[in-house]
Amino acid sequence: MVLNSPSSSPTRKPNEPANFGSATVLARIRGSAQESIRESAHELTFQALGTRCRVSFAAPASRARQLKLIVLEWVAAFEAKYSRFLADSLISRINAAAGREPVGIDAETERLFAMCDQMHFVTRGVFDPTALPLLQLWNWKATPPVIPSADAIAKTLPLIGWRKVQRPPGKIFLPQTGMGLDLGGMGKEYAVDCVAQTLASAGVTGALVDFGADVRVVGKPADGRPAWHIGLDDPRQPGRCWCGLGLREGAVATSGDYLRRFEMNGRRYGHIIDIRTGQPVDNGCLAVSVLAPNCTLAGMLTTGIFVLGPEEGMRLLDAQFGAAGAVITQNGIVPSRHFYEHVVSEAK
Secondary structure, three states: OOOOOOOOOOOOOOOOOHHHOHHHHHHHHHHHOEEEEEOOEEEEEEEEOOEEEEEEEOOOHHHHHHHHHHHHHHHHHHHHHHOOOOOOOHHHHHHHOOOOOOEEOOHHHHHHHHHHHHHHHHOOOOOOOOOHHHHHHOOOOOOOOOOOOHHHHHHHHHHOOHHHOEOOOOEEEOOOOOOOOOOOOOHHHHHHHHHHHHHHHOOOOEEEEEEOOEEEEEEOOOOOOOOEEEEEEOOOOOOOEEEEEEEOOEEEEEEEOOOOEEEEOOEEEEOOEEOOOOEEOOOOEEEEEEEEOOHHHHHHHHHHHHHHOHHHHHHHHHOOOOOEEEEEEOOEEEEOOOHHHOEEEEOO
């Protein structure tokens, strides 16, 4: 199965009510933005979607400024609409209406949820946007960390289940009070695809969009190289790349729990939850990187593979046309069949 690329484009502002608060989000994002020119490419960096974002593209200077503004405005509108951390976002409204009433959604949101349908099926249910109650139960920011009781987990598990969600045309309804959506694992990646497509549609000869190590490239690098070089962070030595990939078109996404975790009584607790057990994943995986035609597909696959584990995860990945990747464990690297065809350098 090959997930289709998002069809929405940031060249238009999303069709959204004004009270999603995008103006406030835009002011915050613009305040963090920095511009530069590097290796003949225009670079824009900013903080959004809970991470560091970088956009690099080749375009005439007269056009570059306008494109940067389009990118910032679209990302701000997207975050205002879909972030569960913003009280007036669409996702927060859907969650607040759980067990009470359906919430109206537009065509773009219906496409996002249709993608969730596909990947929930493909990953045997482990990719599940209704995992929010479990994510809230496990509080990695608490000092000291608190491990939920078995009873608390057992009471939360019935609130999980994408198949329970009701989606009549133009609406969505979470049927149980306490249910909640979280688009982690695909929202940021979808935004990467949309920004990359906008730049391509605007006629840029090459662009790289990197939102928190989830990357999409189009065209050729401005420095004349035949391919983009993407480094993969080593979860065993964070900050050091374990290999470099050569990418001409497409995307790379990475999921891992090596940066957001805690240890207690000799056990490691990461932030990626297995919705089947209600517990953090504990199958030896440290990180998963996937190459795919688009970042949305790559991101959802990394989450599914991380939860399924190296053996079952590789079977899933090898079955996806045009996708490749690798799982990093404590004991080594587990690559898919075609992963090393994309490797251009390896750490010594």
